[in-house]
Amino acid sequence: MDAEPLLAEVARQLRALDFEAVLIGNAAAALQGAPVTTIDFDFLFRKTPRNLAKMKALARALGATILRPYYPAADLYRIVRDDDGLQVDLMVTIHGLRSFAGVRDRATRMEIGGAPLLVASMDDVIKSKRAANRPRDLAVMETLEAARAAKAARPKSEARRPRSRG
Numbered sequence: 001m002d003a004e005p006l007l008a009e010v011a012r013q014l015r016a017l018d019f020e021a022v023l024i025g026n027a028a029a030a031l032q033g034a035p036v037t038t039i040d041f042d043f044l045f046r047k048t049p050r051n052l053a054k055m056k057a058l059a060r061a062l063g064a065t066i067l068r069p070y071y072p073a074a075d076l077y078r079i080v081r082d083d084d085g086l087q088v089d090l091m092v093t094i095h096g097l098r099s100f101a102g103v104r105d106r107a108t109r110m111e112i113g114g115a116p117l118l119v120a121s122m123d124d125v126i127k128s129k130r131a132a133n134r135p136r137d138l139a140v141m142e143t144l145e146a147a148r149a150a151k152a153a154r155p156k157s158e159a160r161r162p163r164s165r166g
Helices: 004-017 025-031 049-062 100-106 122-132 141-153
Strands: 021-024 041-045 065-067 076-081 086-091 108-112 115-119
Touching: 004 041, 004 049, 004 086, 004 108, 004 115, 021 025, 021 100, 021 122, 025 041, 025 122, 041 100, 049 065, 049 076, 049 086, 100 122, 122 141
Parallel strands: 021 115, 041 086
Antiparallel strands: 021 041, 065 076, 076 086, 108 115
């Protein structure tokens, strides 16, 4: 399945709502060339009353439902659309990363389906997965580190060109 159309739809809705969120996790790594897959899109956002209202508007615009799964020490909101399996996880905190502002400042702005999207740096993706210390995160660590090294070895002009993969 090509996830790019789904991610483009999410990016367009985030832009329309002026909802600032940073894509993290395997989807962010894949957009930077890592050969990894995922079934969801993970975003970090700042929890404010205004952003919570925007999150509800995002779910409505996507024709989806907001769920609150229980995960210890996680403030997670899950937007799910049953029709096509779209799953967007919005998180307030991420293991190993101190602040939304720092993640946002290190993120790269990419264009997905004509819409801008903030994508976490590979360093932040790796740091968060290492800190989470879950088997599924540790299983991709070598792949992510190899992708980071390959990206660093490319000429700067090529390294800045975003790859549009889902």
